[in-house]
Amino acid sequence: GNESRLQAIHQITNRQATPVDQPEPLSKIWATDVFNLAKMEECLSKNAFKSIKKTVQTGAPLDPATAEVVAAAMKEWAMGKGAKFFSHIFYPMTNASAEKHDGFIVTNSEGNAITEFCGSLLIKGEPDGSSFPNGSIRMTNAARGYTAWDPTSPAYIMQTENGATLTIPSVFMSWTGEALDKKIPLLRSNAAMNKAAQKVLKLMGESEIAPLNSSCGAEQEYFLVDANFANARPDLLLAGRTLFGAPSAKGQQFDDHYFGAIPQRVQIFMQDFEEQLYRLGIPAKTHHNEVAPGQFEIAPYFEAANVAADHQQLLMTVLKNSAKKHGFLCLLHEKPFAGINGSGKHVNWSVGNATQGNLLDPGDTPHDNLNFLLFCGAVVRGVHLHGPLLRAAIATASNDHRLGANEAPPAIMSVYLGDQLEKLFMDIKEGNLSVTEAGGEMDLGLSQILNFKRDPGDRNRTSPFAFTGNRFEFRAVGSAQSVSGPLVVMNTMLADSLEWVAGKLEAELASGSDQATAVLAVLKDLINEHGNAVFGGDGYSSDWHNAAVDERGLKNIPTTADALPALREASVKQLFSSTGVLSPVELESRFEVYSEQYVLAIELEANLVVEMAKSIIYPAAISYLSELAAANVSMAEMSIDLDSSIAKTVAAETNAMMAAVAKLSAALEQHDFASTEEHMQFLAKDVRALMDEVREHADTLEAEVSDELWPLPKYREMLFIK
Ligand code: ADP
Ligand code: MG
Structure with a gap:
């Protein structure tokens, strides 16, 4: 029956707020x-x-x-x-x-x-x-x-x-x-980026160059579900997402959560949570509601990448612990509820130092602009050459549910630069920019560079990798992920590209070009070869999905099973060895560990699907059928004809569900795979499809079976009762 659901609703309705102290002034607790x-x-x-x-x-x-x-x-x-x-x-x-x-x-x-x-x-x-x-x-x-x-x-x-x-x-x-x-490679990738950046800046005539470091500011999305509901949902407890659940009549279609006030109970939790962050020296800056009901975001201020990565891990721990204290389960899963927006982590990333400042900031002088264009171009080259590696860095079983689902960036890696900067690079590529002598000072002959706006408002939300005025924002990172892996890839690909830039620049300068002419020549080559990764349009559209692959030669990599083998590519081995970030042995071990995590995650979910279908959903359906059957018999005794269409549907769906369960169980018995790659593909294609098949029938049953007999908390309850 539905006792556990009613019990949960009763508990929530009658709960006493967890007491918290008056907020302490920041200066006292920081x-x-x-x-x-x-x-x-x-x-x-x-x-x-x-x-x-x-x-x-x-x-x-x-x-x-x-x-x-x-x-x-x-x-x-x-x-x-x-x-x-x-x-x-x-x-x-x-x-x-x-x-x-x-x-x-x-x-x-x-x-x-x-x-x-x-x-x-x-x-x-x-x-x-x-x-x-x-x-x-x-x-x-x-x-x-x-x-x-x-x-x-x-x-x-x-x-x-x-x-x-x-x-x-x-x-x-x-x-x-x-x-x-995950920390050692991050430290090494910083060092590699610094080494290459020093070379470029030296060639650009900088006399004093402080060590460069990367910075990271990560926006974290999460869901809160009342613990009473979560405790009645084995899938939320063990897998972090709902493996079953029919859609709620009201979902996120009204946007009323996003624009509404934060519920009081959540406000109290946030105050407590953020106070703990402050005590731990984590600069929590903003919090707000997110798109989906029950979804929120916390964004700390950016810090040195290594510290930010540690703080990000700590933040997730404190987030989960505080939620628990206030009677919530915090879900960091990328897609806890089907049909409702999932959660990501936007990793904002820049590189800079004490002498030149942020190299991804266009700056105020033509010379700063040139440095900026070189670093920005180097990022474009990195995304183009190593798109599949970037995709591998965000590949998890859980993130596969979110990428490309028309609410999150597609699984195709491209760069968004904004209209102004994109046009500038294309002008350089077409040779429409020339160096002229202006006011005794070399500039690029076009005021467009000098007038470069720092924070263009025209942000493109559909791009996985976007320039946002003074940093890049990697938006396809999973909400439960460590930010280290993505940061390692970004730093390392930048290091490699800056080495390439340094080589080219050196040759141009050696042939007698002045600095600005040399920079333009390098960038012209760069955009010629790698400009295909630059895309400013709608990343969610099917036109882009086709054009990216057919016309641009970019890869659409839908699943983790497709993505992880990139770690075994010769070009990736070469990238990591040449920069000293990961030896071939270290890289291979990462492929093995991430693959194993993927296999374990899907197997856990698939086993749970079988168990819940058999032991929770099937019994509910059967109870309902016997109620209907009993009613039918009694009615027949009174010579009343009862419509049997619901009983027929429930019986048919129950049988279909159990048939799918049998297929799924059989699939889970399969163990003879020629390779890890083959095993992952089997899970991604066959097993995931069978899980979906079981769910489809179960969710149909949820809509047919009497509410009084349905044991699992429903979407409308978990998303809206706080
Ligand atoms: P959004 O508009 O994407 O929600 P926010 O301003 O809320 O952006 O947060 C963006 C994140 O980017 C914050 O963590 C912020 O500290 C960080 N950030 C800002 N500037 C930089 C920078 N130069 N390098 C890295 N991160 C930055
Ligand atoms: Mg953002």
């Missing part, structure tokens, strides 16, 4: 739980502070003596805030965060408790990481991974119900030094 440079300065000697500051700001190696004093100061600070444990947090190749907890307290030989946390424990932890996916990297070696502190990302106190824990952001590697995580 970064109070972070051991940042300001705190180090307070408690370290001048020399020790200078040394650690250099490490933090430039990534210079940390000397053991400094590590010792920093460890002591960090421990003191953490224990002062009530921490009894410390943990190295690291980011394995799955999208999760992982931690190994240790106590500060150990007992000495006399059995007394002492606190022990020395420099070497800070710098290097030794978790038994054997249960973390590693591809085949560690199979033949010791099954141990090591964590090492990343001092460029500050340590912090994580407050949970179990108390406070000093948490130390770390890298995770094998004993042979291979990257087993």
